[in-house]
Amino acid sequence: MRVGFIGLGIMGAPMASNLIKAGFELAVHDCVRERTASLEALGARPADSPAALAPLAEVFITMLPDTPQVEAVLFGEAGLAGALSAGSIVIDMSTISPRATMEFARRLGERQVEMLDAPVSGGEPGARQGRLSIMVGGRREIYERCLPLFQVMGSKVVYTGPNGHGQKTKLVNQVVGSLNLLAAVEGIRLARAAGLDLALTLEAVGGGAAGSWMWSNLGPKMAARDYAPGFMIRLHAKDLRLASELLAELGLDAPGTELCHELFEKAVAEGLGELGNQGLIRLWETD
Amino acid sequence: MRVGFIGLGIMGAPMASNLIKAGFELAVHDCVRERTASLEALGARPADSPAALAPLAEVFITMLPDTPQVEAVLFGEAGLAGALSAGSIVIDMSTISPRATMEFARRLGERQVEMLDAPVSGGEPGARQGRLSIMVGGRREIYERCLPLFQVMGSKVVYTGPNGHGQKTKLVNQVVGSLNLLAAVEGIRLARAAGLDLALTLEAVGGGAAGSWMWSNLGPKMAARDYAPGFMIRLHAKDLRLASELLAELGLDAPGTELCHELFEKAVAEGLGELGNQGLIRLWETD
Numbered sequence: 001m002r003v004g005f006i007g008l009g010i011m012g013a014p015m016a017s018n019l020i021k022a023g024f025e026l027a028v029h030d031c032v033r034e035r036t037a038s039l040e041a042l043g044a045r046p047a048d049s050p051a052a053l054a055p056l057a058e059v060f061i062t063m064l065p066d067t068p069q070v071e072a073v074l075f076g077e078a079g080l081a082g083a084l085s086a087g088s089i090v091i092d093m094s095t096i097s098p099r100a101t102m103e104f105a106r107r108l109g110e111r112q113v114e115m116l117d118a119p120v121s122g123g124e125p126g127a128r129q130g131r132l133s134i135m136v137g138g139r140r141e142i143y144e145r146c147l148p149l150f151q152v153m154g155s156k157v158v159y160t161g162p163n164g165h166g167q168k169t170k171l172v173n174q175v176v177g178s179l180n181l182l183a184a185v186e187g188i189r190l191a192r193a194a195g196l197d198l199a200l201t202l203e204a205v206g207g208g209a210a211g212s213w214m215w216s217n218l219g220p221k222m223a224a225r226d227y228a229p230g231f232m233i234r235l236h237a238k239d240l241r242l243a244s245e246l247l248a249e250l251g252l253d254a255p256g257t258e259l260c261h262e263l264f265e266k267a268v269a270e271g272l273g274e275l276g277n278q279g280l281i282r283l284w285e286t287d
Numbered sequence: 288m289r290v291g292f293i294g295l296g297i298m299g300a301p302m303a304s305n306l307i308k309a310g311f312e313l314a315v316h317d318c319v320r321e322r323t324a325s326l327e328a329l330g331a332r333p334a335d336s337p338a339a340l341a342p343l344a345e346v347f348i349t350m351l352p353d354t355p356q357v358e359a360v361l362f363g364e365a366g367l368a369g370a371l372s373a374g375s376i377v378i379d380m381s382t383i384s385p386r387a388t389m390e391f392a393r394r395l396g397e398r399q400v401e402m403l404d405a406p407v408s409g410g411e412p413g414a415r416q417g418r419l420s421i422m423v424g425g426r427r428e429i430y431e432r433c434l435p436l437f438q439v440m441g442s443k444v445v446y447t448g449p450n451g452h453g454q455k456t457k458l459v460n461q462v463v464g465s466l467n468l469l470a471a472v473e474g475i476r477l478a479r480a481a482g483l484d485l486a487l488t489l490e491a492v493g494g495g496a497a498g499s500w501m502w503s504n505l506g507p508k509m510a511a512r513d514y515a516p517g518f519m520i521r522l523h524a525k526d527l528r529l530a531s532e533l534l535a536e537l538g539l540d541a542p543g544t545e546l547c548h549e550l551f552e553k554a555v556a557e558g559l560g561e562l563g564n565q566g567l568i569r570l571w572e573t574d
Contacts, residue, residue: 098481121495133495156494160487168481169491176474177497182543183466187459190530193537194455200447204456207443208408208420209518210464212499231496243477250480253571255550256469259542284540 002027003149004057006050006073006080007094008035010229011120012063014127015093015153020044022152027056050074054083059146060090066238067096074104086112091146093134095119095174095239098167098246105138105163114142117163119170120154121177123230125217131155135173137166171246174239178260180214181236185281187215188222192285198223218278225287227279234273237264289314290436291344293337293360293367294381295322297516298407299350301415302380302440307331309439314343337361341370346433347377353525354383361391373399376429378436380421382406382461382526385454385533392425392450401429404450406457407441408464410517412504418442422460424453458533461526465547467501468523472568474502475509479572485510505565512574514566521560524551 001024005016008030016039020026026044028036029052036046047053050073053060060080064070070092074081080090090108092101092115105115116138126132132154136143143159150157160169187210191201202219205211221227240261247254263283272279288311292303295317303326307313313331315323316339323333334340337360340347347367351357357379361368367377377395379388379402392402403425413419419441423430430446437444447456474497478488489506492498508514527548534541550570559566 121492121497123496126495133491135491156491158487158491158494160491161484165483168483169478169488172474172478172481172483172488173492173495173497175477176470176492176499176502177495179466179470179473179543180497180499183463183470186466186541186543187463189539189541190462190534190537191456191459193539194459194533196452196455196459197448200445201456201459204420204422204443204445204447205408205460205463207445208413208460208464209410209500209504210408210460210467212463212467212501213496214499215463217496246481247477250477252476252480254473254476255546256466256473256543259546263542 001059001148002057004029004053004060005063006030006053006060007063008039009063010124011127013038014124015063016044017042018130018152019149024149027053029053049078050080051078051083054080058088059149060088062090062092062094064094065235066094067100070094070096070104071100075107081108081111081113084111084113089114089116089142089146091116091118093118093120095170095242096167097242098164098171101137101167102164114139115163116142116146117166118150119166121170121173125230127153134158135160135166135169137161138163168246171239171243175243175254175257177214178236178240178264179256180212181218181277181280182260182263183212184214184219184222188219188281189284221276221278222281227275227282229274229276231277232273233264233267233275233277233279236277237268237273240264288346288435289344291316291340291347292350293317293340293347294350295326296350297411298414300325301411302350303331304329305417305439306436311436314340316340336365337367338365338370341367345375346436347375349377349379349381351381352522353381354387357381357383357391358387362394368395368398368400371398371400376401376403376433378403378405378433380405380407382457382529383454384529385451385458388454389451401426402450403429403433404453405437406453408457408460412517414440421445422447422453422456424448425450455533458526458530462530462541462544464501465523465527465551466543467499468505468564468567469547469550470499471501471506471509475506475568476571508563508565509568514562514569516561516563518564519560520551520554520562520564520566523564524555524560527551
């Protein structure tokens with residue numbers, strides 16, 4: 001199976017790299033040309049545009065920041081869609097609007113191109129270790145055909161239903177993860193202010209009903225004031241915007257998610273957008 | 288080592304029961320007399336008051352709802368403190384005010400009675416399975432002497448520092464756990480409203496960066512509309528009051544914890560106090 005991979009950022013690069021290491025033939029494109037170099041070194045073929053990638057593969061993975069980038073790569077100038085053969089498959093692993101996802105799937109379907117939405121959770125460490133959680137929406141038959149790819153990139157792959165369900169599941173994931181992150185932020189702040197030993201607190205609190213991935217993985221980074229990005233604040237803010245839009249469409253009042261959305265937007269406004277999401281703590285701790 | 292156990296509620300009864308099964312000689316007291324029956328059946332000796340328990344043991348464990356109950360059991364009429372021999376040890380495993388804890392330890396110290404604060408996390412399942420997380424404050428030497436008891440009741444025992452540090456660590460735990468719980472509430476509500484399969488969503492979201500004890504343990508209960516208490520809303524509200532008091536003492540602004548405190552108080556005001564804390568979701572889902 002030849003794979004075209006578009007978007008080689010913090011997440012995309014290690015995901016593509018794992019596919020090559022697993023034996024898949026890869027062609028790659030990124031709007032920042034230098035980003036293809038490390039993949040070329042592993043044997044990937046570079047392409048100058050999404051359209052130029054089309055003849056080099058049958059399955060195409062996009063891993064991009066937001067809805068407009070996915071739309072541009074698929075349907076913009078030198079876009080992928082117009083250059084694809086019938087029977088090709090597009091797997092969008094970005095986190096984007098569920099509504100736009102359903103529209104993109106419909107438009108690709110008009111060209112006899114299949115689409116899966118397959119957003120991921122697990123951040124850069126998960127991408128690197130091939131231990132992402134992958135939430136897949138689309139036709140089950142297409143999902144099954146692409147499963148060998150997902151199994152290389154992820155350790156937990158769940159088929160969630162028709163197109164859009166992957167993205168909706170991911171937004172549930174972001175609602176839950178954001179509040180778990182805020183939980184870790186307030187817990188670390190309280191522990192520090194109360195004069196507790198942070199290493200002991202991390203251990204004690206991680207072992208019971210308050211345990212979480214965020215506490216275990218980002219708590220120690222907050223304690224060490226390490227704000228290097230596994231997942232960037234500005235992308236987390238974008239995911240919370242998408243979640244807020246979906247909540248509003250559904251008429252749900254979700255005060256915790258609204259609070260997180262406000263705090264992440266504030267963090268972006270204060271210039272913290274390029275930090276890892278554990279840097280949310282810098283809204284209060286400025287040293 | 289003979290152990291006196293005071294407070295045989297949802298948590299205390301299984302903790303006391305595990306101590307007996309591990310071979311410790313137990314004497315028990317509860318203000319609700321019927322609660323001692325199941326422990327008596329296992330061989331525990333009942334006592335009519337805290338004071339009457341004093342001659343029957345050397346180490347005394349209290350597992351009570353809140354600060355005033357601990358104060359009454361220790362220093363009230365027929366209280367424990369006045370009846371204890373020098374060298375006895377009181378281990379308070381309730382979650383109460385850190386400030387009051389330090390005061391109680393000082394008052395017991397005047398009588399040459401040692402005290403540990405050793406609040407727990409893990410709820411009724413953790414208590415039953417002997418898999419609590421126990422956060423211990425007090426003199427390290429006393430902690431070490433009592434470790435065999437903690438190891439029966441818990442799977443994660445952490446010495447956190449001097450008296451009060453156990454309670455402060457527990458309040459960090461409650462800050463983190465409350466927001467993780469709110470995360471699960473909003474995640475389940477969104478998944479249900481978006482028409483997602485709840486079992487698949489629980490699986491997919493639990494596997495990545497949004498995973499938590501609350502999601503894995505209380506998410507399925509919310510999905511099944513099972514509100515039986517592992518840990519009651521009214522006690523959770525009390526813990527959040529204690530956390531808010533500590534945050535205020537320290538001059539910390541913690542909007543997530545404040546939101547959780549408001550929501551839990553609202554749930555108590557709406558008559559949901561006796562439900563398990565996963566019943567917080569009933570503030571929005573009334574069916």
